[in-house]
Amino acid sequence: MKKTNKGFSLVELIIVIAIMAILAGALAPALIKYINKSRGSAAISNAQQIASAIQTALSNESIYDSVSNDVALCKYSGTWEAAIKNEVTKTLGSKSTHKAKKDFHGSSVNGEYYVAIGLADNKVEVYAGGSDAGHMVYPTIGPNWVD
Secondary structure, eight states: OOOOOOOOOHHHHHHHHHHHHHHHHHHHHHHHHHHHHHHHHHHHHHHHHHHHHHHHHHTSHHHHHHOOSOEEEEETTSSOOHHHHHHHHHHHOSOOBOOOSBOTTSOBOOSBEEEEEETTTTEEEEEESOSSGGGEEESSOOGGGOO
């Protein structure tokens, strides 16, 4: 009895590899877009948590009194009212940066949060990746973070 155990020919293997390369090439851009979008969503979520923690800190009377006036736009990781920063750090841990390299429109962002606190109107604004209105993520989401 003769065994006819034929394997794959070289041409068949090359065709399969070519098909896999075409599929990978077609799916890679969609995967990269999905990853950037999820990083942007994480940045928005972190900014909303920072704003919530700041508002919680300001509800503490001693912390509110220690803040002499409105806090101008400043980096969240920078130097500003130590009482608020300590309270926010207790609440959130050390979430001062995010991993988003680009916003939803493909512009590069620096990965830092910026905060503005208005004591007179009890307003907190948080920006992610830039300090302009386009990068606002709390209380409204700016055009750079809208898909």
